Amino acid sequence: MSERPSRVVIENVMPEVDAGRFPIKRCPGEDVVVRACIHADSADILAACVLFKKAGEKKWQESPMRVTNAGLDLWEGRFKADGLDAMEYLVQGWVDSFATWRRGLEKKAAAGQDVGSDLLEGAQLVQAAAARVKGKPAEWLRQQAAWLSAVKSNSGDRVRMALDPELLTLMSANADRDPIGTYRTLTITMEPTRARFGAWYELFPRSASPDPKRPGRLSDVEARLPALAALGFDILYLPPIHPIGKTHRKGPNNAENAGPQDVGSPWAIGSSEGGHTAIDPSLGTLQDFDRLIIASKTHGIQVALDLALQCSPDHPYVREHPEWFRHRPDGSIKYAENPPKKYEDIYPFDFEGSAWESLWKEIRSVVLFWVQHGVKVFRVDNPHTKPYRFWEWLIQEIKRESPDVIFLAEAFTRPPVMRYLAKCGFSQSYTYFTWRNTKAELTEYLTELTQTDVHEYMRPNFFTNTPDILSPYLQTGGRAAFMIRLILAATLSATYGICGPTFELCEADALPGTEDYRDSEKYQVRYWDWEKPGNIKDLIARVNRIRRENTAFQFNTPLQFVPISSESLLAFVKTSPDGANRVLVIINLDPHAAHEGNVTIAPAALGLPDAYEVEDLLSGARYTWHGTLNYVKLAPQPMPAHIFKISHA
């Protein structure tokens, strides 16, 4: 109780993750809208601001906060996040004595009361402010104070002078904020825009060969870059490209035993030819890889590598660093298992063993190795089987060296675990999207992702499929199912991906009763007819172009589901942050039948006149819509969706 405490309380600051334990995430140029409940005893007028700065700097910038709901003491302010360095923000509030005094004076004067003493009080406040500023404003304030206290002058003139808005502005700008109410400092992780917006394409290099007589190599991947660029993809994600273990190697379709010609799963990393920093010689050399990176840049594509932190029994680490693995009582190293299942081709690391520190540092050096080779995007395999604290540490360490690195968490597990990995620093997260098919499922899931505070720290990456997930919907829905899922992923989420070429070729052949591809690329080399009839490459290219040309698709919020009178039709509106770009997507979720319905949009609610224009960016057709109800009908073919751009008629 030695200092006079502030009367102002600041509560319920948003955004804030776990009482400030974790940062929120932003990309350069994005707004941070800060809301808080700010109040004090009595009825004094308060003022508040949000302060912000780069984490390392001393000087705060300041943005004023305004009351948005007086009855609930809700305030709002905003600032733009910028750069790639971490930022900090802070809410402060104080009693505005001059504004409070001015309000009282105004009421008393209006009631015809004697305000002689009040004017003298005001003069004292103005005089005190003059002492806090310099130069001309100080001089002007001192003059005002003198006039306010000129008891022989006309009282009405002095009241008018006291109520001069210019005086209020100058006084508010130079208020005595002491003692000030302060909330805890909150932090922002800044990441490159690609962390928010991008189209991913997953490709197995060994299946990239144009020649069915030999497996693909990195040079074949390089040759495919123009085609990928034409399709509009931003990120080319390669499954592990390291030497593959031979011990307990898996055969085609995950067979227990591989034949001598079988190539094995690239996730069984490491052989006598090297480990996590080596390249499988059958794919090429490190020089080939460097060339791929350079070529990809010329096509505006970033290469993403797979970070799979596990070893085959043949990995050099096993021999050189047995202390990084778990051991059986007989001293042998433990393979991975999920009893009674055994994964004898995989040795997991022991992240909490006695040698944990040297292991963690080694992994950091592996990531930095690839960063130095120009890799800025990592798709992390099964992060939920490694300790959270490891990821929090690793991502911070890498970002300190290279703040433009992006990490995608491939965790398919319980919601709290997926959310916590995002809190720990992953830039993006795999999601349950592949299993959300109905209108109710999609609406509920997207509401959770975009309307709750989850969107402050977790960025979804909607993959339509993965080497492990060929969903029942795709297995049974034919070509239309692929079109529908593509459009859903690409329009609902600013970041999405496909596992190609299976996806654009509408490959739907699964092992019976599973979500596994038959003859999966995971375990064998595949050769593709890249131009196979029935492919949906034109649609992919068009959708990716629409995403690039319409800012609304480059953000996950605001997303607004719109009523439409059919359980098989989903409709939603997205709007760019500046309000200039607005789109309406309507999708038929049923790949087997046409559906029709009326969309309900009150034009006034979107700031539109009663008649307005919608242009279907897929077909090029334009319609004038009238009033609140408008009719649509969508057949699964030739096009199961409208992507309307909305404009004034």
Add this chain to the structure above:
Amino acid sequence: MSERPSRVVIENVMPEVDAGRFPIKRCPGEDVVVRACIHADSADILAACVLFKKAGEKKWQESPMRVTNAGLDLWEGRFKADGLDAMEYLVQGWVDSFATWRRGLEKKAAAGQDVGSDLLEGAQLVQAAAARVKGKPAEWLRQQAAWLSAVKSNSGDRVRMALDPELLTLMSANADRDPIGTYRTLTITMEPTRARFGAWYELFPRSASPDPKRPGRLSDVEARLPALAALGFDILYLPPIHPIGKTHRKGPNNAENAGPQDVGSPWAIGSSEGGHTAIDPSLGTLQDFDRLIIASKTHGIQVALDLALQCSPDHPYVREHPEWFRHRPDGSIKYAENPPKKYEDIYPFDFEGSAWESLWKEIRSVVLFWVQHGVKVFRVDNPHTKPYRFWEWLIQEIKRESPDVIFLAEAFTRPPVMRYLAKCGFSQSYTYFTWRNTKAELTEYLTELTQTDVHEYMRPNFFTNTPDILSPYLQTGGRAAFMIRLILAATLSATYGICGPTFELCEADALPGTEDYRDSEKYQVRYWDWEKPGNIKDLIARVNRIRRENTAFQFNTPLQFVPISSESLLAFVKTSPDGANRVLVIINLDPHAAHEGNVTIAPAALGLPDAYEVEDLLSGARYTWHGTLNYVKLAPQPMPAHIFKISHA
């Protein structure tokens, strides 16, 4: 990164107020149910507990937590709060290595796999546990370890031994918890049971005279104690009993100027006869007051005083401590105002002036003065016009001296302010109840008070009326309105109050267009016919007896609104914490007409058979109810409600 971090994460701990900034509140014997989201990487089995202790003690007690929703990683534990000292609680979680190992062994053995190595691993775990315990259990564990590692024994026998539930119990109780996941320590303010449950009666001593020829005195209040006890009240709250100022004294009905015989408002505290520690001589002496306290105890009643922190211009403080007030530029002391309204009979304290520290300490001494005279309950006048930090400090200081003191906040202002005062330490709070009349209003308000985390720190006190609030509902609803509002207050809230005798006499005479009583006791002496026909004293006595006999009414939660097919009927179920007492209240909210409807209660949802008995504790009637729908009809008179006790038929 020097210590091996725990893999276990603890999030979303409930109850928790503002990230632990404020304590939750409990009374002795109440449960603290602690919920948390607890998870780790991988699929290891976790264990968790909630620790609790008195704030001053070193040794924690421990209560296990259990999973309540595995898919969302939700855990729950509980302990009983006890005593009047502040308590602390803490959630901890760890990986249960033995249970994890045991689950794997069980699955492998069931699949017929070789478990030789696994049994040796288990032996190591058991051996390590033996080193952590003493005496017989250590011996037993060492024996088990020896058997598990006896490689020449039958493997099936060893597996059976490994899966022995007794071994699991002992291993879990002695698990290696290091490194442990720990949430922040949270605190509990402990308060006497009367902070939770009680019936308040407000009485102006000067209106307590049985003799219309002289004003009431403290001795008259003492004489009324048996009657109040017969009505079943627990707390007798007296408006300020201190000398009343003469300067700018208010006349009847808040008239600007008082006549020479006018007694003034007791809230204009202080005259030449004394201030906040003096007793108005026209009411009696300090000795009379002490006698009243003693007498009230014999009737099981506690006396509550009014803490109104303001002074009349005649208060001794004004002369002795001008530094505790605000001053005009001419040096005179500022009266209270809410421009353009002036309150010239009141000088507010300056809680943030340069002498704030000596003022705060003086107020503490005033409260302690009355505590030493046996007052343990304070109704605080307008706490929202004094700084929050002052209250937080004062209440802590008083509770340190006397932990059984209760503070009721009389703040009628915006919700965040009312909630924040409760967070700062007020035991109870006035509410918006007087203005919540319809089914929708009552349901919404009670849902906020009982179903959100507000109920962890804010205890409502439902006053039916106050000297300042004669609600339009009471003004226009006749006797039935008083009955309805009494039953609502007394059954919806464990703590409620009436301002008597106006309430039990159904006084409804207001100044036109206001909520003010005509000839309010605030400004003049009133003489009452305590037995006036039409009073509702019998109902009050019966309702208070029902509250004492039915534990369900002594808690605010759980409260469950029940569907009933009429907008004028409100129905709800309350259940005692031990589940033994269950009541169903049905009230006709319309004082002017009878209403009927069907109540929907699924008997099975309450653990009842299809036919069960309800006993109306108001009328004594018993009914057997069948199935889900049951019919009721309630006229405003003679009784607008059923208070059913539910029991098996």
